Amino acid sequence: MNGGVMMAERKAGLLQALRTVLSALFGVRRRSTHDEDVAGLRPIQVIIAGVIVVAAFVLAIIAFVQFVATR
Amino acid sequence: MEATHVHGAGHAHGGDHAHHPKGIMRWITTTNHKDIGTMYLWFSFTMFLVGGVMALILRAELFQPGLQFVEPEFFNQMITLHGLIMVFGAIMPAFVGFANWMIPLMIGAPDMAFARMNNWSFWLLPPAGILLTASMFVPGGAAGTGWTLYPPLSIQMGIGMDMAIFAIHILGMSSIMGSINIVTTILNLRAPGMTLMRMPMFCWTWLITGYLLIAVMPVLAGAVTMLLTDRHFGTSFFNAAGGGDPVLFQHIFWFFGHPEVYIIALPAFGVVSHVIPAFARKPLFGYTSMVYAIAAIALISFIVWAHHMYVVGMPVAGQLYFMYATILIAVPTGVKVFNWVATMWRGSLTFETPMLFALGFLFLFTIGGFTGLVLSNTAVDVQLQDTYYVVAHFHYVMVAGALFSAFAAVYYWLPKWTGHMYDETLGKWHFWLSFIFFNIAFFPQHFLGLAGMPRRIPDYALQFTDFNQVSTIGAFGFGLSQLLFLYIVLKTIRSGEKAAAKPWEGATGLEWTVPSPAPYHTFEEPPVLTEAKGHA
Ligand code: HEM
Ligand SMILES: [Cu+2]
Numbered sequence: 127m128n129g130g131v132m133m134a135e136r137k138a139g140l141l142q143a144l145r146t147v148l149s150a151l152f153g154v155r156r157r158s159t160h161d162e163d164v165a166g167l168r169p170i171q172v173i174i175a176g177v178i179v180v181a182a183f184v185l186a187i188i189a190f191v192q193f194v195a196t197r
Numbered sequence: 198m199e200a201t202h203v204h205g206a207g208h209a210h211g212g213d214h215a216h217h218p219k220g221i222m223r224w225i226t227t228t229n230h231k232d233i234g235t236m237y238l239w240f241s242f243t244m245f246l247v248g249g250v251m252a253l254i255l256r257a258e259l260f261q262p263g264l265q266f267v268e269p270e271f272f273n274q275m276i277t278l279h280g281l282i283m284v285f286g287a288i289m290p291a292f293v294g295f296a297n298w299m300i301p302l303m304i305g306a307p308d309m310a311f312a313r314m315n316n317w318s319f320w321l322l323p324p325a326g327i328l329l330t331a332s333m334f335v336p337g338g339a340a341g342t343g344w345t346l347y348p349p350l351s352i353q354m355g356i357g358m359d360m361a362i363f364a365i366h367i368l369g370m371s372s373i374m375g376s377i378n379i380v381t382t383i384l385n386l387r388a389p390g391m392t393l394m395r396m397p398m399f400c401w402t403w404l405i406t407g408y409l410l411i412a413v414m415p416v417l418a419g420a421v422t423m424l425l426t427d428r429h430f431g432t433s434f435f436n437a438a439g440g441g442d443p444v445l446f447q448h449i450f451w452f453f454g455h456p457e458v459y460i461i462a463l464p465a466f467g468v469v470s471h472v473i474p475a476f477a478r479k480p481l482f483g484y485t486s487m488v489y490a491i492a493a494i495a496l497i498s499f500i501v502w503a504h505h506m507y508v509v510g511m512p513v514a515g516q517l518y519f520m521y522a523t524i525l526i527a528v529p530t531g532v533k534v535f536n537w538v539a540t541m542w543r544g545s546l547t548f549e550t551p552m553l554f555a556l557g558f559l560f561l562f563t564i565g566g567f568t569g570l571v572l573s574n575t576a577v578d579v580q581l582q583d584t585y586y587v588v589a590h591f592h593y594v595m596v597a598g599a600l601f602s603a604f605a606a607v608y609y610w611l612p613k614w615t616g617h618m619y620d621e622t623l624g625k626w627h628f629w630l631s632f633i634f635f636n637i638a639f640f641p642q643h644f645l646g647l648a649g650m651p652r653r654i655p656d657y658a659l660q661f662t663d664f665n666q667v668s669t670i671g672a673f674g675f676g677l678s679q680l681l682f683l684y685i686v687l688k689t690i691r692s693g694e695k696a697a698a699k700p701w702e703g704a705t706g707l708e709w710t711v712p713s714p715a716p717y718h719t720f721e722e723p724p725v726l727t728e729a730k731g732h733a
Pocket of ligand 1: 651
């Protein structure tokens with residue numbers, strides 16, 4: 127695929143995708159930041175970011191539980 | 198589509214073509230999304246009445262302590278069939294019916310993507326409904342396990358249990374095919390210019406629900422198939438004597454069961470996200486964040502299932518994990534409520550029947566959500582598990598949530614379907630009777646649960662009598678009010694006033710650009726969307 131172009135955009139893209147997903151978990155966000163993020167994002171990026179965030183979310187809760195429950 | 202101009206809607210062909218069969222064969226062979234949507238809705242309403250009669254049998258028995266009308270075994274069967282029929286026969290098909298009717302109209306598609314499969318998805322339902330209801334009359338009667346079908350009981354029951362398993366298989370196939378159809382239609386058949394982020398919210402909720410269904414219906418099918426092989430083919434998945442584990446079933450069931458709650462709730466959110474803006478005459482507040490939040494809710498719904506299992510014997514760490522996760526999932530869900538309230542903020546509101554039902558939804562679903570939060574707390578749930586508090590909680594979510602939103606949808610789109618307006622006065626009566634009787638029936642159940650009355654029990658201790666009598670009176674009132682609904686719909690079809698193409702001043706979207714009733718074929722030529730701003 128068009129690897130070169132993708133590589134250039136990718137770094138910012140993933141961060142923005144993560145930001146989009148995190149704000150989705152909260153539920154509302156400012157229109158301007160949303161427009162910024164969405165402009166360059168492809169759906170697949172958001173989906174991957176979503177799965178990553180959910181996995182991180184699960185791990186974070188587990189870590190917290192370990193912290194609380196092992197004392 | 199606010200400020201969207203549409204060309205081409207007028208090209209829709211009116212009336213029937215000569216080449217499709219008449220009479221009953223029309224319905225059996227139809228591949229038309231409107232016919233199929235109509236059949237889904239009538240099927241759903243029929244099942245709603247059947248499940249409703251079962252509920253009233255339960256409530257009649259619970260009017261007084263002691264046994265008056267039915268045997269305990271039969272009571273258990275009624276519980277099971279009521280739960281299964283309401284969830285899989287009434288609520289889910291109702292929303293698939295709305296999807297069939299409205300999604301092609303909303304996205305400017307001529308029909309569903311797989312029109313023949315659509316016919317098959319529908320026609321699988323009646324056999325499943327018949328299997329469930331007929332299982333009452335076989336030796337040993339219907340399954341008496343409750344709709345959750347937990348082993349070991351579900352391994353011991355008679356042939357009625359096999360019929361329920363088979364019915365669930367069929368219903369599952371129907372749901373999977375239906376969702377493949379909906380997802381494909383939404384992804385591939387949108388009119389040019391209708392990008393995903395301009396798509397009406399109802400389509401978004403169904404797109405995500407479709408994926409949820411495709412993900413979890415096979416899980417349920419697997420669980421009941423394992424039951425079936427445990428019952429008849431010598432396996433021991435859930436049989437401790439053979440090295441299996443009955444708790445495994447609960448994990449699999451609720452891995453399906455919790456997303457199922459959102460399968461029911463999300464399309465209801467979609468409906469409300471159309472009705473509230475239409476009657477507030479303002480666009481939906483926070484469209485994009487709503488889309489993302491709904492996707493987030495769907496994803497997280499997979500990681501909270503064991504909040505239904507706090508008392509089966511879990512390590513404390515497990516209980517804590519599921520408690521925290523469940524409490525956190527409430528955040529995006531709660532924010533939706535603020536979205537709808539903000540949509541109404543400073544809008545010019547009017548309170549026609551669809552809006553009343555949407556507001557009833559908003560108000561009562563929020564109560565159901567709060568009691569859900571209460572139950573998500575492990576320490577509290579250990580007390581309330583399997584009490585009437587839980588029954589109250591999920592009826593606030595399913596009846597006042599999903600069912601009220603379905604009523605809102607029917608009143609909102611009935612003019613489009615039938616070409617006639619419903620009787621507004623009667624509609625308002627239907628709402629207020631439903632709203633008041635619903636609360637009379639279910640609010641006291643919170644008190645019963647807090648006082649310790651167990652669920653799925655035909656008899657109870659004397660101190661619970663008063664609230665049970667109130668609840669039964671409310672339930673019969675609620676049930677009778679639904680006959681008024683049937684009357685209203687029939688009256689609308691027969692003799693309602695002629696409806697305009699867009700009977701609601703504040704309504705937006707492509708579905709209102711075609712005449713009422715919507716012609717048999719619409720958008721054979723895709724409409725042309727000319728203004729880039731705004732969503733439904
Ligand atoms: C006329 C309205 C309704 C009334 C009076 C009613 C009444 C009841 C009663 C008395 C029970 C048994 C509670 C127990 O002892 O555990 C029950 C259970 C249940 N109901 Fe309803 N119900 C109504 C509508 C609905 C609807 C629309 C749904 C939709 C999704 C629904 C879903 C359920 C479920 C899932 C159960 C649990 C069954 C089980 O324990 O296995 N109900 N209902
Ligand atoms: Cu759950």
